[in-house]
Amino acid sequence: MKTIKILFILALLPCNYKIMAQTNSMSMASEGKTQKATCVLSPTQGNNVSGSVTFTKVKEGVKVVADIQGLSKGKHGFHIHDKGDCSAPDASSAGGHFNPESMNHGAPPDMMRHVGDLGNITADASGKAHYEYVDLMLALDGKNSIIGKSIIVHEMEDDLVTQPTGNSGKRVACGVIQENK
Numbered sequence: 001m002k003t004i005k006i007l008f009i010l011a012l013l014p015c016n017y018k019i020m021a022q023t024n025s026m027s028m029a030s031e032g033k034t035q036k037a038t039c040v041l042s043p044t045q046g047n048n049v050s051g052s053v054t055f056t057k058v059k060e061g062v063k064v065v066a067d068i069q070g071l072s073k074g075k076h077g078f079h080i081h082d083k084g085d086c087s088a089p090d091a092s093s094a095g096g097h098f099n100p101e102s103m104n105h106g107a108p109p110d111m112m113r114h115v116g117d118l119g120n121i122t123a124d125a126s127g128k129a130h131y132e133y134v135d136l137m138l139a140l141d142g143k144n145s146i147i148g149k150s151i152i153v154h155e156m157e158d159d160l161v162t163q164p165t166g167n168s169g170k171r172v173a174c175g176v177i178q179e180n181k
């Protein structure tokens with residue numbers, strides 16, 4: 001009887017190991033962190049600017065792709081702002097530029113910049129702008145995570161120098177950045 005019991009336990013063992021191994025690889029995958037995030041931009045009061053932005057983790061950093069319409073021709077400041085709150089009619093509820101490292105305002109390739117500084121988008125005569133940039137500073141997890149922050153499109157060009165805003169004027173569109181699940 002004892003022998004049978006032992007044999008039975010032995011027969012079960014490899015099976016348990018298999019389940020353990022599977023559970024481990026599953027938890028590792030979910031801990032594999034955010035790969036993608038999306039933001040839908042809606043116009044602020046009195047404006048007609050809308051669009052979408054995607055953030056995808058790539059080897060070098062995070063690839064940002066934006067398609068925006070309803071703009072006036074030319075350059076418009078394009079930033080990640082500190083609060084994921086677009087509720088105010090002028091989007092002032094979104095706060096200032098996302099700046100977890102307490103730096104000065106700058107341009108995307110600068111070492112000294114806000115994490116949220118994405119420079120400008122450029123609209124053509126039909127009011128459409130397409131933006132693509134692989135950013136080295138912003139992240140989809142950890143201290144520089146942009147999940148739950150907002151994106152703001154501005155009325156005017158970001159001069160990339162004026163502190164702390166780039167002097168790009170009013171906020172014409174706002175959206176909250178959400179993790180893709």
Ligand SMILES: [Cu+2]
Nearest residue numbers: 077078079152
């Ligand atoms: Cu801004």
Ligand SMILES: [Zn+2]
Nearest residue numbers: 097105114117
């Ligand atoms: Zn800034």
